[in-house]
Structure formats: C-alpha cells, structure tokens
Amino acid sequence: MTQLALVIDLNVCVGCHACVTSCKEWNTSGQAGPMSDFDPYGADPTGTFFNRVQTFEVGEFPTTETVHFPKSCLHCEEPPCVPVCPTGASYKRAEDGIVLVDYDKCIGCKYCSWACPYGAREIDEKQKVMKKCTLCVDRIYDTTLAERDRKPACVLACPTSARLFGDVHDPESEVSIAIRESGGYPLMPEWGTQPANHYLPRRKTKLRIHEDELVRADNPLKVDGKLPKPAKAEPSLDDVTSW
Amino acid sequence: MHPAFSVIFLTTLIGVGQGLFLALFTVESYAAFDLLPKQDSRFYAFGSALALGFLVAGLIASFFHLGHPERAWRSAAKWRTSWLSREVIVLPAFMGVVFLYGAAHYTGFNPLLATLPSGAPVNVTAILGVAGTVLAFALFVCTGMIYACLRFLQEWHTPLTVINYTLLGGASGFFLATALAALAAPELMRFYAGWTLILTLLALVGRAASLLRNARLKPKSTLRTAIGVKHPRIVQMAQGAMGGSFNTREFFHGKSAALLRQVKWVFLLLVFPLPLGLLAGGVASASSALLLAAFAVQYAGLLAERWFFFAQANHPQNLYYQAVS
Amino acid sequence: MSVPTPSVQEVKKTTCYMCACRCGIRVHLVDGQVRYIDGNPDHPLNQGVICAKGSSGIMKQYSPARLTKPLLRKQGSERGAGEFEAISWEQAFTLLSERLAKIRATDPKKFALFTGRDQMQALTGLFARQFGTPNYAAHGGFCSVNMAAGMIYTIGGSFWEFGGPDLDRAKLFVMIGTAEDHHSNPLKIAISKFKRNGGRFVSINPVRTGYSAIADEWVPIRPGTDGALLLAIIHEIIAQGLYDRDFLVRYTNAGQLVNLDEKSDEFGMFLRTEVPEEEGCFDPQNKLWWDRTSQKPVITHTEGCDPHLLGEFTLSDGTKVSPAFQLLQARVKDYTPEWAERLTGIPAATIKRLAYEMGVTARDQQIELPIAWTDSWGKEHDTVTGNPVAFHAMRGLAAHSNGFHSIRALAILMSLLGTIDRPGGFRHKAPFPRPIPPCAKTPNTPLAVKPNHPLDGMALGWPAEPDDLFVDEDGKPVRIDKAFSWEYPLSVHGLMHNVITNAWRGDPYRIDTLLIFMANMAWNSTMNTAEVRKMLNDKDEQGEYKIPFIVVCDAFQSEMTAFADLVLPDTTYLERHDVMSMLDRPISEFDGPVDSVRIPVLPPTGECKPFQEVLIELGTRLKLPVFVKKDGTRKYRDYPDFVTNYETEPGSGIGFLAGWRGKGGEKFMRGEPNLRQWEMYAANNCVYHHELPRSYQYMRNWNQGYLEWSQRSRITRYAEPILIHLYSEVLQKFRLAAQGKGITRKPPEHLKQRIETYFDPLPFYFDPLEVQATDTHKYPLAAVTQRPMAMYHSWDSQNAWLRQIHAHNYLYINARTARLAGIADDDWIWVESQWGKVRCMARLSEAVEPGTVWTWNAIGKAAGAWNLTPDANESKLGFLLNHVISEELPEGNGRISNSDPVTGQAAWYDVRVRISKVSPGETAETSPQFATLQPYPGQSERKSLLSFIAGAKK
Numbered sequence A: 001m002t003q004l005a006l007v008i009d010l011n012v013c014v015g016c017h018a019c020v021t022s023c024k025e026w027n028t029s030g031q032a033g034p035m036s037d038f039d040p041y042g043a044d045p046t047g048t049f050f051n052r053v054q055t056f057e058v059g060e061f062p063t064t065e066t067v068h069f070p071k072s073c074l075h076c077e078e079p080p081c082v083p084v085c086p087t088g089a090s091y092k093r094a095e096d097g098i099v100l101v102d103y104d105k106c107i108g109c110k111y112c113s114w115a116c117p118y119g120a121r122e123i124d125e126k127q128k129v130m131k132k133c134t135l136c137v138d139r140i141y142d143t144t145l146a147e148r149d150r151k152p153a154c155v156l157a158c159p160t161s162a163r164l165f166g167d168v169h170d171p172e173s174e175v176s177i178a179i180r181e182s183g184g185y186p187l188m189p190e191w192g193t194q195p196a197n198h199y200l201p202r203r204k205t206k207l208r209i210h211e212d213e214l215v216r217a218d219n220p221l222k223v224d225g226k227l228p229k230p231a232k233a234e235p236s237l238d239d240v241t242s243w
Numbered sequence B: 001m002h003p004a005f006s007v008i009f010l011t012t013l014i015g016v017g018q019g020l021f022l023a024l025f026t027v028e029s030y031a032a033f034d035l036l037p038k039q040d041s042r043f044y045a046f047g048s049a050l051a052l053g054f055l056v057a058g059l060i061a062s063f064f065h066l067g068h069p070e071r072a073w074r075s076a077a078k079w080r081t082s083w084l085s086r087e088v089i090v091l092p093a094f095m096g097v098v099f100l101y102g103a104a105h106y107t108g109f110n111p112l113l114a115t116l117p118s119g120a121p122v123n124v125t126a127i128l129g130v131a132g133t134v135l136a137f138a139l140f141v142c143t144g145m146i147y148a149c150l151r152f153l154q155e156w157h158t159p160l161t162v163i164n165y166t167l168l169g170g171a172s173g174f175f176l177a178t179a180l181a182a183l184a185a186p187e188l189m190r191f192y193a194g195w196t197l198i199l200t201l202l203a204l205v206g207r208a209a210s211l212l213r214n215a216r217l218k219p220k221s222t223l224r225t226a227i228g229v230k231h232p233r234i235v236q237m238a239q240g241a242m243g244g245s246f247n248t249r250e251f252f253h254g255k256s257a258a259l260l261r262q263v264k265w266v267f268l269l270l271v272f273p274l275p276l277g278l279l280a281g282g283v284a285s286a287s288s289a290l291l292l293a294a295f296a297v298q299y300a301g302l303l304a305e306r307w308f309f310f311a312q313a314n315h316p317q318n319l320y321y322q323a324v325s
Numbered sequence C: 001m002s003v004p005t006p007s008v009q010e011v012k013k014t015t016c017y018m019c020a021c022r023c024g025i026r027v028h029l030v031d032g033q034v035r036y037i038d039g040n041p042d043h044p045l046n047q048g049v050i051c052a053k054g055s056s057g058i059m060k061q062y063s064p065a066r067l068t069k070p071l072l073r074k075q076g077s078e079r080g081a082g083e084f085e086a087i088s089w090e091q092a093f094t095l096l097s098e099r100l101a102k103i104r105a106t107d108p109k110k111f112a113l114f115t116g117r118d119q120m121q122a123l124t125g126l127f128a129r130q131f132g133t134p135n136y137a138a139h140g141g142f143c144s145v146n147m148a149a150g151m152i153y154t155i156g157g158s159f160w161e162f163g164g165p166d167l168d169r170a171k172l173f174v175m176i177g178t179a180e181d182h183h184s185n186p187l188k189i190a191i192s193k194f195k196r197n198g199g200r201f202v203s204i205n206p207v208r209t210g211y212s213a214i215a216d217e218w219v220p221i222r223p224g225t226d227g228a229l230l231l232a233i234i235h236e237i238i239a240q241g242l243y244d245r246d247f248l249v250r251y252t253n254a255g256q257l258v259n260l261d262e263k264s265d266e267f268g269m270f271l272r273t274e275v276p277e278e279e280g281c282f283d284p285q286n287k288l289w290w291d292r293t294s295q296k297p298v299i300t301h302t303e304g305c306d307p308h309l310l311g312e313f314t315l316s317d318g319t320k321v322s323p324a325f326q327l328l329q330a331r332v333k334d335y336t337p338e339w340a341e342r343l344t345g346i347p348a349a350t351i352k353r354l355a356y357e358m359g360v361t362a363r364d365q366q367i368e369l370p371i372a373w374t375d376s377w378g379k380e381h382d383t384v385t386g387n388p389v390a391f392h393a394m395r396g397l398a399a400h401s402n403g404f405h406s407i408r409a410l411a412i413l414m415s416l417l418g419t420i421d422r423p424g425g426f427r428h429k430a431p432f433p434r435p436i437p438p439c440a441k442t443p444n445t446p447l448a449v450k451p452n453h454p455l456d457g458m459a460l461g462w463p464a465e466p467d468d469l470f471v472d473e474d475g476k477p478v479r480i481d482k483a484f485s486w487e488y489p490l491s492v493h494g495l496m497h498n499v500i501t502n503a504w505r506g507d508p509y510r511i512d513t514l515l516i517f518m519a520n521m522a523w524n525s526t527m528n529t530a531e532v533r534k535m536l537n538d539k540d541e542q543g544e545y546k547i548p549f550i551v552v553c554d555a556f557q558s559e560m561t562a563f564a565d566l567v568l569p570d571t572t573y574l575e576r577h578d579v580m581s582m583l584d585r586p587i588s589e590f591d592g593p594v595d596s597v598r599i600p601v602l603p604p605t606g607e608c609k610p611f612q613e614v615l616i617e618l619g620t621r622l623k624l625p626v627f628v629k630k631d632g633t634r635k636y637r638d639y640p641d642f643v644t645n646y647e648t649e650p651g652s653g654i655g656f657l658a659g660w661r662g663k664g665g666e667k668f669m670r671g672e673p674n675l676r677q678w679e680m681y682a683a684n685n686c687v688y689h690h691e692l693p694r695s696y697q698y699m700r701n702w703n704q705g706y707l708e709w710s711q712r713s714r715i716t717r718y719a720e721p722i723l724i725h726l727y728s729e730v731l732q733k734f735r736l737a738a739q740g741k742g743i744t745r746k747p748p749e750h751l752k753q754r755i756e757t758y759f760d761p762l763p764f765y766f767d768p769l770e771v772q773a774t775d776t777h778k779y780p781l782a783a784v785t786q787r788p789m790a791m792y793h794s795w796d797s798q799n800a801w802l803r804q805i806h807a808h809n810y811l812y813i814n815a816r817t818a819r820l821a822g823i824a825d826d827d828w829i830w831v832e833s834q835w836g837k838v839r840c841m842a843r844l845s846e847a848v849e850p851g852t853v854w855t856w857n858a859i860g861k862a863a864g865a866w867n868l869t870p871d872a873n874e875s876k877l878g879f880l881l882n883h884v885i886s887e888e889l890p891e892g893n894g895r896i897s898n899s900d901p902v903t904g905q906a907a908w909y910d911v912r913v914r915i916s917k918v919s920p921g922e923t924a925e926t927s928p929q930f931a932t933l934q935p936y937p938g939q940s941e942r943k944s945l946l947s948f949i950a951g952a953k954k
Helices: A018-028 A153-157 A174-181 B005-032 B041-063 B069-076 B083-107 B124-148 B159-184 B186-215 B223-227 B246-250 B257-271 B273-285 B288-312 B316-320 C054-061 C089-106 C121-131 C145-155 C184-196 C210-214 C226-239 C245-251 C324-332 C337-344 C348-364 C403-416 C496-505 C529-536 C611-621 C639-645 C677-683 C704-712 C729-738 C749-758 C815-820
Strands: A004-009 A051-058 A065-072 A090-092 A099-101 A163-167 A198-200 B112-115 B121-123 B234-238 C010-015 C024-030 C033-039 C071-073 C084-086 C111-115 C163-165 C172-176 C200-204 C217-219 C257-259 C288-290 C297-299 C320-323 C367-369 C384-386 C389-393 C426-428 C513-517 C549-554 C566-569 C578-580 C594-598 C687-689 C781-786 C811-814 C828-832 C837-845 C852-856 C912-917
Touching: A004 A174, A018 A051, A018 A065, A018 A153, A018 C033, A018 C054, A065 C210, A153 A163, A153 C033, A163 A174, A174 A198, B005 B041, B005 B083, B005 B124, B005 B159, B005 B186, B005 B288, B041 B083, B041 B159, B069 B083, B083 B124, B112 B124, B121 B124, B124 B159, B159 B186, B159 B273, B159 B288, B186 B257, B186 B273, B186 B288, B223 B234, B223 B316, B257 B273, B257 B288, B273 B288, C010 C594, C024 C054, C033 C054, C071 C089, C089 C111, C089 C513, C089 C566, C089 C611, C111 C121, C111 C496, C121 C611, C145 C403, C163 C184, C163 C389, C172 C348, C184 C200, C184 C210, C200 C210, C200 C348, C226 C324, C226 C337, C226 C348, C226 C403, C245 C403, C257 C288, C257 C324, C288 C320, C320 C324, C337 C348, C348 C389, C389 C403, C496 C513, C496 C529, C594 C677, C611 C639, C639 C677, C729 C749, C811 C815, C815 C837
Parallel strands: A004 A198, C111 C513, C172 C200, C172 C389, C200 C217, C513 C549, C549 C566, C781 C852, C811 C837
Antiparallel strands: A004 A163, A051 A065, A051 B234, A090 A099, B112 B121, C010 C024, C024 C033, C071 C084, C071 C566, C163 C426, C257 C320, C288 C297, C367 C384, C578 C594, C594 C687, C781 C912, C811 C852, C828 C837, C828 C912
C-alpha cells in the first residue's frame, strides 16, 4: 500500500516561503481552487493557504537557533479528521494515502478542523468548504505533464530542495531513506495520528582542529625566516636548575 | 477554541428541550404508577410543543454553523464513525418522537396497547415516551461525545463532558418544567422543584469536577513536540501570516484570561445558586414569574457556561499560532 | 472539488523579474490569463526552482496598484498629493521631448536620469551618454557599490553577477553580512547542496535570519566592525603562517617591492624596471621582487627566482624597499583578536578559531583537478588546485562608511588563503575578471559636456588615478551627485542617494528635469525620507520648483509617482522584451558567459509602454545619433529591433546580446547582427550559455588561454595577467596627491586630510563616520535593516499574496536589551537617532546581538500608496527606518554625503539610535504619517474578495 508524503528537511530550509506561494499559485486555479483572499489590499489581508512557513527561535543569545518551519497537512496514517466528518467529504484515499476533501459533500461544519491537532485545515471563506493540502493530486498523476513535473508545486519550487516527496511505505524510496538515515520524525507523536509527513532535524558540521595541526613543516613563515619561536630571553629551565 | 454562538445556542436550546421532555414523561410515568395525579393531556401536549420549540430553535441555530446548510442532509451519512453524524440522526428522530408524543396527547389518540403485570397501562404515549427518553439520552451522549471524543482537546476529552451536558440540559429542562407546572399544573410544582434541585446539585458536582480536572491538566503537546525540537526555550516569531487566518479565528477566543475567569464565576453563579434561590422563592410563593425567572437566569448562565466550555478548551494547533512579526 | 481543471493552453518561457535574480520561468496561460509560473528546469540559473516572489507574479500582473495611462500632474495641485489627469502618449512624448530638446541644446547636464533597477544600464547608460548628460547612474551607490569596488579594485571581480563562492567543492563556507541575496535562488540551491555534502557553514551577522538560520555556527557581530574582524583574522593567518605562499608570490603583488622613501614622489609606489612598456589599461609586468637566492632585486616572475615576502631591503641607490606583504604584516600587527574582540563583540578565542578553521581547511584539504593550463608567464601547470574555503558577503559589509576597507580586507583574506578563481573558493563569472581597475573611464573635465553632443566618455567609470576624476579645474564635481569628485573619488556606481538633496540645494548646480525609473526615492529608497519629500515639493522665491520637472516611470503607484509632474506607465516583466546583457549585468556561470532575455508573454496592460520603448522613442525624437539615420529619421522600429541591429560602433559586431550573432547565428560575442536572434533565444530557454573549455574555467586572472580567448572575443582589450592588489597603488596615488606629491591633480584644501586618511593602500579599521559624529552614550544602538526573503529586491508590498506574509514590521530588539529598557513584546516604542524619530512596535528576539536593533525594510508604506486601503497595516503598523537615517553627515567641513569616503556607498547601517517606550495614551500607530494618496486615473479597483482562478469567465 502506498502512502505518499512530504519529508521536510529543516536542515536546509531557509524560510523563503517559495512553497507557500507556489502552492497557492498552483492550487487557486486548480482542482482545489479557488483559494480566496479577503481584504487582499486592506488592513488585515487574510486568505486561504495550504502551506505556511513559520519561524521559531530556539534557545537564548548567543546560542540561538532560528528555525524555519513549513507546515501543511501531514496526511496522517490515522487521520483524526476523517472519521469525525459527518458526510464523508473528508476521506483518505486507499490507493495513495492522500487525505482529501470532496467539496461537493462538505457542509462546512469545520468539525474536521477541530479534530486536527496540527491546524492543517481551513475553511475557504468564499466557497465555504474545508480545504487543505492535496499533495497536488491534480499534478502528480497528470500524464500530460513531463515526469519531472509530476510533483507537488511546493516540491518543485523549493530552492533548497528541502521538500522531498514520495512513498513512505516503500523502504527504498528517497523519503524513506531520508527518514531512516537522517533522523526523520513526526509532529506531535503523542496523539497517535501517525503523520505520513516527516521532518528532518538540523544537523551540524563541526571542525576540530588539533593544536598540533596548526604549524606544518612547510610553514611559509619558515621560508621567510620568520617562523614564530620564543625569544631567547624568555624564561627556560636553564634559569632554574642545573641537574 | 473560539466559542461559536450557533453551537452555544444549539447545545443549550436542545438541552432545554430534552430536559423538558424528560420532565414531561417522568410525570406521565409516575402517573402511570399512580405516584402522581394524572394530568390533562393538554399539559403534555403544550409541554411537548414547548420542548419541540426549543429543539427547533436549536436546530435553526445549528444551521448558522454550517458553510453549506443546504447540504445538511448529507451529514447523516457517516453515523458509523462520526458522533456529529449520529447527533444529526438522533436529533430529528427525537424531535419526531416529541412531536408524535405531543400530537398523541393533543389529539387524544392514545389507545391502550398492553397492561403491565403491575397493572400499569401501556399506551401509545408510554411507548413514545420511552422511545423519546432513550433518544433524549442518546442525544445527550451524541452531543457530549462530539466534544469528548476529540482526544487532544484535553479539557473536553472526559466522560464529564457527556455527564455535564446531560445534567445541565436536564436541569434546565426541569427548571422550565417547574415554571410550566406553576402555570398549568400547580400540584406538580414541588415534584418538579425537587427534581430540579437534585439535577442542579448533581450538575454542580459534575461541572465543579470538570473545572477542577481542567485546572490541573497538563497539556500533552508542547512546542517541543509540535515542531520536534528538543529545547526548553522555544519562542515563535512568525506564523506565516500577519493578517490572521482560519487558524487564528477558529481556535482562539481572543479574550483575556481575566475575562475568562469572570465568565466562569458568572456562570457558576447564574447556573447554580441564583436559580436555585429563585426556585426556592418561587415554590414558596408559588410564583410562576419567579420560577420563569429562575429558568431564564439559569439559561443565561448556561450560555455563559457553554461559552466558557469552548473558550477554555486549548487546541494544540494553537501552539503554532502564538505570534506574528 | 467542483472546479473542473482548466486545460493549460499555452506555456511560454521568459525570465523572471520579481527580483534581480533573473531566473528562467515558464508562464502557463489559460485563455490569455496567467495560470501558473514555475521555474524553467532547463535554465542554468535556477534549474527549475522558483522563489516566493516568482510564484506570486500573477498578483503583480493583476495588481490594482498598476499604472495604465500616462499621467500629468493636475495644474495647481501640489507634488506629493498624487492628483493627476490622464494624457495620451503623444502628449507625453511631445511635452517631454520639447523640454529635453531645449535642455540638450543649452546645457545637457540639466537633465538627470537615475534608475532604481540596474539591469537595463546598457540602454539607459547609452541614452544618457547620447543625450550628453553626465548625470546618470543606477542604484548601486545606495546598494552595494562597496562590494563591487572593494573587490574589483583588489581581485578584479566581485560577488553576485560577477563571481561567487564555489560551493560545489568548498569545504568551509563563511558568509558575512548576508541574509538573503541578489543571487538568491542559485545561492539557495548551492547552500543546500553544500550542507548536504557535509560542508561547514559559518555565518557572521548581527542577526540570525535567512541563510544564517541554517549555518552550523552563527557568529553575532556588531554592525560596522566587520573590518576589525577580518583584519584580526588576517593577523592570525599571517602570524600562524596559514597563508598560501605560492599563490601569493605568483598571483598577487605580495612580493612586489614598495618604495619606502618618504621624501620621494614615488613613496609607497612599486619599484619599476626601466623596461619600456606599452601604455594601456593593464598592470605592466615591470615590478620587482627581492630574490631569495641571489638576494638581489629581479623582475617579478623571473624563472627560477623566488621573492622574499617579508623583510626590508636596500637598493643600490640607497632606497629602502619592502615587499607589499611585509607592509601588510606590519599593518595587521596590532590588529590582534583581543583588539577585535572589543570592537566586534566576538570573543578573541572565536576569532582565532575561525582563522584556524579557514587556514587549516585551505591548507590541508587542497583540491587537485586534472586540468592542464598555462599561466600568463608561459608556465604550464598539470593541474588546477584549490583551497576549499569560500566566502560570500553583501550589504552587511558594504553599507557602512568603512565598508570599502572592510571589503578590501575580505578580498585580501580570500587571497591569502589562495582561493581566487580556484575550485572550492571564489570563482569569477564573465565578463570578469577585469583589469584592476577596469578600463572604462568617465571624462575628466566639464568640457566633455557640450550642448547637442553626446557625452565625451562614460557617465560611470573606474578611476585609476586622480587625473581620472570627473572634476573641473578647481576640483569641483561635474556630476550632480558629486560622483568621481574628491569627495568620493571611486564612486563607481554614482551616488543616487544624494541627487535630490544636491539638486534641491543647487549644489553643485540646479538641474531642470529629473527622470527617475523604477526607484522609490520618496520612500524606502531614499535616506531621510520625510525631508526628501519636502525637497521634492519645495519652491524657490519665484515660486518655481527647485527641481523644476520630475518624470517618473514605474509600473506601480509608488510613493514616488505622487511627486512626479509626469508619470509614464511601465509594463511588467511579463509584458516586455529585456536583455540581461554582457554590456551590463549578465547571468554568467562559473563555467562561462551566459546572457539572457525576456520575451513578452502577455500584451501590455492598458496603455503601458516598456521603458525601453520610451527611451528609443525619445532618443529618436531628440535625434540622438545612435537612434537615427544620417538623415535624422528613425533608425529602430522598436526595442527588439534595436537590440537586434545596434552595434557599439558601426561594424563592431558587438551588441546587446552575445549569443547567436553573425548572419546565421553561428557566432558568439562578436558578429554581424542576426535578424533571427530573438527567435533563437526564444527557442533556447531565453538563454545563451557559452561553456568555456575546462582549462579556461579557473585561474582566469592569470590564465593565458582564457585571457587570450577573452581578448579575441573582445570581452577585454588586453590579455595581460590581473595580479591581485593586496597593496593598492591606486589608493596610494590619491594619497600621494593629497600629500602634494607628484604631478597629478591635487585635492582641494578642505578634502586633503580626508583623502590622505581614507586612501590607504592597505586596509585599515576606523569607526564609521557617522558613529564618529554621534554621541554613542545618547544613541548606543546600531539600527540596521534587511529585506525578507519573500520580498527581497522586489518592490511590491501591494502583492496580494506576499503582503499576507509581511503586512507590517516590528523593531527586533535583543530580549535582554529590551528588558533593560522596560520594553516588552508588542509595545509601541520610539526609535530615535540624532536625525529624527519613528514610532513602531517592538519584538523581542534572541537572534540579534544586544547592541543592534533591526527591522524588515520597505514593509512600511505611505497611506493609500500602492493602491492599498488607507488603513492598510503597512501604513498604520508598519514603519520605515529611513526617517532616522540621514543622507548627509553632520555639518563640519561643508556638507558631505553619509557615505563611504572612498566610494560614495550610502552608509545605511551606520546610524545609531536609542529606544524608549511611548508615553501612556499615545496613539497606537506608526509615526510619521503622511497625507493619504488617492487612486490615480486608470487604476483598477481593489477588490475586497479575490478568488483568483485563471481563465475563469468574469
């Protein structure tokens, strides 16, 4: 059984929001659209987005980490939003595990959004139905697109390729390997929702320089006769003992 | 959570309707066993109409919660998994039974179907009453479970939610029944007042228990689990939108903690001691006005209680929506 | 999902311009409406990715802020009020060409053309030069000219278009003063790959955002002290012997002998042999080394010789000399890590560790590529080697008055580590490297400005000595912005930030017409915004505007358009032809020259006209020589026709586009015009990419093969090696002039001290000029800005999607600093400098060093501007820091720009401020506020609900 998902690599996400607007751009004119914006030129512009990049500060100066954190529907393996839906508008596809909303069945009761601990669903204030990330289901199977383009818009856009896409049930897929080898983790595991999307943590590269590596035999100062050595006048054992 | 008035009215109004119906059938059952004097069928008919009125009003209120009320019929589909779907089935079923119950009394079409060994008659209204009672309790369970089943809304995820919906709905219905009795069947007033007192005190115990429980809750989710970074100090700087979003509108009450505390004390006052005082006064003076006031005060209190019920619930998604910049 | 999938009907390729990065894009159209813009996977720059801005192009295209008609200020209305009436293009052209013809016939310098965007300079520069005005520049002077000048005067190349870090092979990457970048998507791609390959990434920045967020180590630094840090690192690298001696000897002027005879006119200059040399714009190879074997002076690069880098020697005539490297060592002797710690706030141990990481990585992780090449002295090398330490820097270093020297220090550090144009280090991009300095020069006399004649020289150039300055006999500036004068001699990008102030004051003179293209000089692109707005609207005693006529060409209703007398509606990038030309700023890759084009995918909106067409039309009407035939009639039908057929000189074979030249498109760089050139670009992803042979891809400063190829292709005139200037004779020449030595021009008395101080041939550290003139007890905090990634280098907060991400801005303050000032999150506060104050909201942060406050720039807008509602958060909650930044320094020796004294780079980040909570009861609204702008004629209505579906029937 296939479970499509995103793996988001926080190690390289610079928080550029490319995934945010490329998603909106694709989907507003796509099957999931429109994604309405209220007061787009007014005081508090607010619109439907399937994906957001948030920013957190971890720790205290000067050891602060700034974490950019993209968040969209996690396509849980046990999606709590699905069983609560009274109409069956909210469903999880058996064939690929994508959690979708059938706009024609949705009554806009918002109950699914209450049932999602991640805040991944929102009501489109124009269409009055619940909307969410579809993993660009109208792209990924579209055979009129070149094969490289059959990916969610956010994945294609991401300049740091921080968004990997694939089948997390296939142990040999890029995403499964990334989860396995780079410490992929789910969000809020305490609720047993088993999110299909995973996040990869920051990884630090450190450089350790041993003191004895600093000076080499071919130190250029030697060529110019200036290799640092202690002045003869500096104290030495000769000053204090005669054995 | 953001308290939606549609849901506040829905749950409180149908609670009154359910409680009132239970009050009516309680009397009819007592009367069947001759524990209470028989009532004129108009009492039941009028009472049922009143209960139905509350149920209809609640139903209408619920439509304001929907983006697509014209598709509301679809919501019966998933009764196997969704408490909301179950509620959607049980509520009209209950309304239908209440209607039939009232209609049977009103039209006098109440043939005897059987007689119990004890000699108590089993009429059509008795069958409808039993059915209505089952459905009324089922409805309390459905309504309560809509909230109680959401396991990460920890304030709600407790049997107390169902118990309190039941007790508070029942109490409010019995308050109304007491006032109704004062107007139409004075001999029932004290009976109802007694049950009202019992239900209200039980509700007080239940609600106080949930308040105490919730005050001691430790959120299971933290920013650490929300973003998966293990550090005691994580502060949000930006949530990705500055002009607000569904996430900031639907899940936040937007009021201060002080106001929340005030509302709590207001509802505790309005739902419990004040109406009970009015009840005592009303019964003592046989004043239907005081008893109606008791009901009204408690209903107002229940609106506050329900507002508080929603506002107090902390959705874990709020962890992701703490700050803008 | 009730909306049926619309069939994608058309996909057109062009080049993005939501910022200056210039990615290849595919524009998907449905029924003529833009449905989706994604990255072009076949484009070398962005390889298919796209950023937040590029993905929001639709909202730019259909923005209600767009101008659609030429507009004339209503008679009797004030500038700034934004009251206009629509006129026809014919009226606009007549009005403008009559006015400009008069100016050109009398005094061409009274016309000034300044452009905010600098990717059209091939044409805008040509127009200005043909017109005959010296008063032309793009925005580089207030952006990052220090980065260009500091690097190019040192290594003959610079970051961004002209070069960058080779992160494919680097092992250690150090980024200074950069959060987001011009070269945004390519850098993002590269950093990500670099990190995944296990490279170590260190970010030095007062603030941890953007790229710094994912750095392995963040080194917080106090703004304006980067020079101190870099000099201390150089100190440590030299003290430990961690420099690449072989590289320094052969490829830099480290070993060249400097005259130490203070009495000589040649003091501080390199010793030269008597060998006669051809004169030209290059570094003749006639300098001397002190050979270690023979212990005698020899001509540099003499086979079998190896110079001393350290020591002092005496020539036979008694002249004392030292290798340049000796002087550098002496210079940094006192710049110890402990000294730098006090200035930068970075612990000395960290500075040392950084130096060791750089030095040891460069030395011990050397890369060797099996690429044979021949250097300029004929020596054949079997391999190309590289020391894998890469750097990147941008405005954080540049936008300080000491930025030039900080950046010189950076370029020198990169050279000490032996990382120039080598794998894993810094790599050039064509047309760089160029001689130091590049050959282009401005005229050096006011006589070059003649009525009805093109300017006799370039409006911008690269002075090599005092005689190259563009000044009159008294040493006074010829240009309105005083560029290339003794005040800012190496202001190679001009000083756009002083144009309005200078013109208003009439210093050096009054002008008549100011044409501004795509620059918001009445808002976020100017310093001292509130005062500059007054200047734009100021009149003299006769009631005449001090700047008599202002023309603004822009696609949007910016704050600046409100001050125009004439507004010309530009198209968006989706509606026009453009070239990313080798004559300007191409998009070359490390492996060879690349230029590219924009091809319209949509017809112009309303009456919008691309600015290029406006210039060609004006040029034709004014009969500027290149735009008309001999008989004075129109030569070019339109801009595409111009691009196809224009040659820099008749028959030169060099035009705006380098690809597919020659009759059949078979030639590159040089060849006859090809009538099908546009088609060929269109068929090839709008890009021409000339990949160099591998042996030409590295060491290009000294790569004989490359330099000769470059010369044959006419990228350069000379094929001489470009030695790195650790020690800058150019700077020394100015210093000598200030000391009264030599036969060159001498600075005016009041500037002598300034020139002598700041034209130091070796980098040195000084407190930024404004800081020197500030009571830092009263104003203790540095205040800096940066643009967020979702808006970097873009000019549209009105974008319906992007503004939801940043609708207003806060002042970020280190949490401890804020608490000490009694400031909490969301408090309204005053930010005050010696120049002015701004009211804004505070946000506490742990990701900023305690002595710095910062905000996102250009989020704040004037009420009603960009056709946002008057109560938009941009104008009520958002703010501009520009109000507390001055374009001039406190009056001392006359008025002088708040700029780097060498390059005229606007010193945005030198301002010092204090912060305090507002008094109780003050309005919760940003201050200052300005009169609300109303929509102009021709602007579309702003919707309160936007449900965009491309191609949906309206």
